[in-house]
Amino acid sequence: MLKLALRGLFALVLLPLLVLPAAAVTIQEVKSPGGITAWLVEDHTIPLIAMQFAFAGGSTSDPEGKEGAAHFLTGMLDEGAADMDSPTFQARREELAMRLSFDDDQDRFTGNFQTLSRNRDAAFALLKAALTAPHFDAEPMERVRQQFLVSVRDEAKDPGTMASRQWLAMAAPGHAYGRNPHGTEATIQAMTTDDLRATHQRLFTRKGLLISVVGDMDAATLARTLDDVFGALPDTDPPAPPALLTVPEGPMLKVTDMDMPQSIILFGGAGLLRSDKDFIPAYVMNQILGGGGLGSRLSSVVREKKGLTYGIDTGLLPLRRGGLFFGSFSTRNDKAGEAMALVKQELQRMAKDGPTAEELEQARTYLTGSYALRFDSNAKIAGQLLAIQQDNLGIDYINRRNALVEAVTIAQVKEQAQRLLHADKLLVSVVGKPQGL
Amino acid sequence: MTGLRLLFSASAVSLALTLPAQALNVAVSDFRLANGMEVVVIPDHRAPVVTHMVWYRVGAADEQSGKSGLAHFFEHLMFKGTPKHPEGEFNRIVQVNGGDDNAFTGADYTAYFQRVAANRLDAMMALEADRMQNLSLSDEVVNTERNVVLEERRQTTENDPSRLLAEQMSAALYTAHPYGRPVVGWMSEVSKLTGQDAIDFYRAHYTPANAILVVAGDVTPDEVKRLAEKNYGNLKNTFTPTARLRTPEPEPVAARRVAMVDSRAATPSFSRAYLAVSETSDPGLQSEALSVLAEVLGGGSQGRLYKELVVKQKIAAQAGAWYSGSGMDSDTFAVAAAPANNASLTDLEKAIDAEIARIAQDGPTAEEVEKARQRIIDANVYTLDSQFELARQFGAGLAVGLSIDAIKGWDERIARVTADDVKAAAQATLKPERSVTGTLAPKSAN
Incomplete structure (x- = not known):
């Protein structure tokens, strides 16, 4: 019964709107002597520390012709840094059992770091090396290039990825949001050490940096650590965000013919920004229509009553410079x-x-009641704190959020449905051999 | 960049998901209700939420021959209502309590869970207890849900050549044992499952004495005991569970190959699975030694396969090895690789065979074993950060017949594994006749 995974393809998650009993999480704003700020939730119950951070500017800041540069960088920061070559760095990382991964989406470059408390200082030292002194040596770069070439080729033939990229290209034609964020075989083949250096310099700035830390660490130690890990980064401006996106009006249908038993279908159009004053009413509307799996209107009709799909979901995708609304499902070709x-x-x-x-009452009760479920592990809390910072919602947002959901009225939900749901103007992207569309 | 993507959604023939848990300093309580239902409590007071799971000791490997997919299909039908909570009510009640719920089926178990605020545990138990015995199924509901499951199979398997290959490899690896059939079932058999099949399955497998309750989160053992006795304690057993006897797998005698060519595959890949012991089936230390072997041979950037094929020879983009040990009757040890720099699958296979021969003949070094053991044990500490994962590991372990002590003691056993143990496990397991080799190649355009 696990549900449709297509939404994950966008590599972007709208801020899950969560709350918890206000007392459960206490956020400290920690400012280092060097002027770097992080949000901290201190909890010494288990011997682990989780840190997440984000630099402003992601794949959309890749220059024309260098598509995939930020994504390539995600694979190169742990391939040799400071006084360590790639094998030395990798051996050290594994020996410390630290978890370190990087990811990019359209708007930012993110890092996910976790360590055992007992290895804290050594693990942060390794993180510092990766962030501030990566080598981009030729040997590991060629190896990583081979890995990205395989994944770029696989993605280019993966029906789910194809359907979502085709949809984004329809929703953001000529805009950086409509590009393939991972690049093409040609751009990956052509990527040079200088390209990676330029990308690293462009993205890794203290001005564009947000940090959250959760777990077995106190504020004083964190303050010191912030300067140590991030202090050497330049204080330059992050890349300028793309122009505001205007989503074209449909109806528009694009079908990529592929010989397979099901069609994968994405549909949608313009959404709204996270800063829109009506974001919460729109979020509640989406919850009732197609959010959260079983029980939504779309799931009740298309899955439970008709048995036409394993799962159907809709979602709001509030990018930094443009909002999208979309839904997705798979169904037998002859039932499309x-x-x-x-x-x-x-x-x-x-x-x-x-x-x-x-x-409406059921959606409100669910959204407010399930709030605490997003805060039951260090790693999840760190992710939530980072998202709240990215969306600029304020350090008290967690305590305010349930009241915002409670205040939503029927009229507001209807107003947002009228604003966002245009059945006769949908952008529809299909991969498969659909019939009857 | 290492190990960022597991080549074939973990191992090609992974039949169950679990690494046996090791509990570190978790204070696990366990007891039985008078009707035989087992109860496990794992306190985690960091957030005011609980994970409530009910595991049944029945999975796809317990289906009758010809009824593949029934355990999973039935799992879907468990959401279809009782006289007290008609269709849609279960989901509605979970939602108005602010909960998330779902279920999953493996070869050896079926599990249902809700995640919810701690003070709503009572309501979740009431729902779960009700559907353990009072499910009502109409033909219409059964027919519609069968279509949903067929769509699920199309979406997760038929649309994906690497998953289709994995399914074929499992079918080839097991000559007689039911682990050879897919959990979701064969299209031809799932499409013929009936409401009567579902009811028969329910009556044969769903009863308190065949169930395990796992509650993790902001609760005390006393509180869970009180609520469990109230909600589950008065359920009467409708049958007495007996030993789960599956058709045994005969000793393998011939290496098998499965070659798949598919126009939807973009890049070629190589994988191999060896029939292996599991934690439950192996009374000694061979299962733990296989976990260490997988780490030495193919664990991330420090594994021999990655260092040799990816870093040194540059014929692979990725290469690794996997072993979970979580099956009830047996398990698989898997290796996989994807070529780089236009190397052929034959080149990859030769290089992998050389590494396998080397480790089987000479064993690992003492230093390799020491580092691998430490990495395995340290990685397990991260389990402590997830109450869901802790609950899942204990539930899955108990469902395949491990004891709480065995589950908690896993890392102590890992710590005892020696280089000789690893060598012996490699010699016993990595034999051609125990294996199936799978290749996936794109269909060329011309």
Whole structure:
């Protein structure tokens, strides 16, 4: 019963709106002597520390013709740094049992770091080396290039990835959000050490840096560590964000023909920014329509009543400079038309009538009650704190958020449905051999 | 960049998911209700939430021949309602309690869970206890849900050549044992499953004495005991569970190969699975030695396969080895690699065979074993950060017949593994006749 994973393809998660009983998490704002700020939740229950950080500017800041540069960088920071060549760094990292990974999305470059308390200082020293003194040596670079070439080729033929990229290209034509964030075989083949150096310099600035830390560490130790790990980075401006996105109006249908038993279908259009004053009502609307798996209107009709799909979900994707609304599902090729007609019918019904009082109440109870579930591990709390910082919601957001959800009315949900759901103007992307569309 | 993607969604023929847990300093309580239902409590007071799981000692390997996919199909049907909570009510009640819920089926178990605020545990137990005995299924519900499961199979397997290959490799590896059939079932058999099949399955496998309750989170053992007795304690057993006897796998005699060519595959890949012992099936230390062997041979950037094939010879983009040891009757030891720099799958296979021959003949060095043991044990500490993962590991371990002490003692056993143990485990397991080799190649355009 595990649900559809297509949303993950966007490598972007809208800020899960969570709350917890206010007392459960105490956030300290820690400012280092050198002026670097981080949010800290101190908890000494288990001998682990989790840190997440983000630099402003992700794949959209890759120069024309260098698409995939930021993504290539995610694979090169642990391949030799400071006085360590690649094998030495890797052996040290494994010996310390530290977890270190980097990722990029359209708007930022993120790092995910976890360590056992007993290896704390040595692990942070290794992190510092990776962030501030990566080598980009030729031997590991060629090896990593081979790895990215395999993944770029696989992605180019993976139906789920193809469907979501095709949809993004429709929603953001000519815009950096519409590009392939991982580059092409040609751009990966052509990437040079200088390209990686330039990308590293462009992205890794203290001005664009946000940090969250959770676990077995106190504020004084963190303050020292912040300067030690991040202090050597330049204080330059991060890359300028892309222009504000205007999503074209549909209807538009693109089908990539592929010989497989199911069609993968993405549909949607413009959404809204996280800073939009109506984001929360729109989020509640989405929850009732197609959020959260079983029980939503779309899941009830397309999966539970008709048995046409294993899962159907919708979501808001609030990028920094443009909002998107989209949904996705897979269905037998010969049922594609029938399933899509049902989807459109449900979008129309929500826009026309809004939710029932009962539906709204259920969504509010669920969203406020499930709030605490996002805060039950160090790693999850660190992710939440970083997201709240990225969206600039304020250090008290966790305590305010449930009241915002509680205040949403039927009229507000209906208004957002009318604003976002246009069944006759959808951008639809399909991979498969669909019939009846 | 190392080990960023597991080549074939973990190992090609991984039949169950679990690494046996080791509990570190977790204060696990366990007891039985009067009706035989086993209860495990894992306190974690960091957040006011709980994970509530009910595991049944039945999985795909317990299905009758010809009914593949029934355990998983039935798991879907468990959400379809009882007289007290008609269809949709289960989900609605979980949601208004602010909970998330789901379920999963493996070869050896089926599990249902909710994650919810700690003060809503009682309500979740009431729902789970109700559907353990009072499920009602109409033909219409069964027919619709069968279509959902068929779509699930199309989405997760038929659309993906590497998953199709993995399924074929399992089928080839097991000559007689039911681990050879896919958990989701063969299309031809799932499409013929009936409501009567589901009801028969329910009556044969779902009863308190065949279930394990696991509660992790912001609870005390006393509170869980009180609530469990209230909700599950008065359920009467409808049958007495008997030993789970599956068709034994005969001693393998011939190496097998599965070659798949698919126009949807973008890049070639190589994988191999060896029939191996599991934690449950092996009374000695061979299973733990295989965990160390997997780490020495193919653990991340420090494994021999990565160092030799990827870093030194530059014929592979990725190379690794996997062993979980979590099956009830047996398990698999898997190696996999993807070529780089236009190397052929034959080149990869030769290089992998050379490494396997080397470690089987000479064993690992004492230093390799010491570092591998430390990496395995340290990595397990991270389990402490996830109450869901802790609950899953204990539930899965108990469901395949391990004791709480055996689950908690796993890392102590890992710490005792020697280089000789690893060498002996490699010699016993990495034999051609115990293996199936799988290759996936893109269909060329011309």
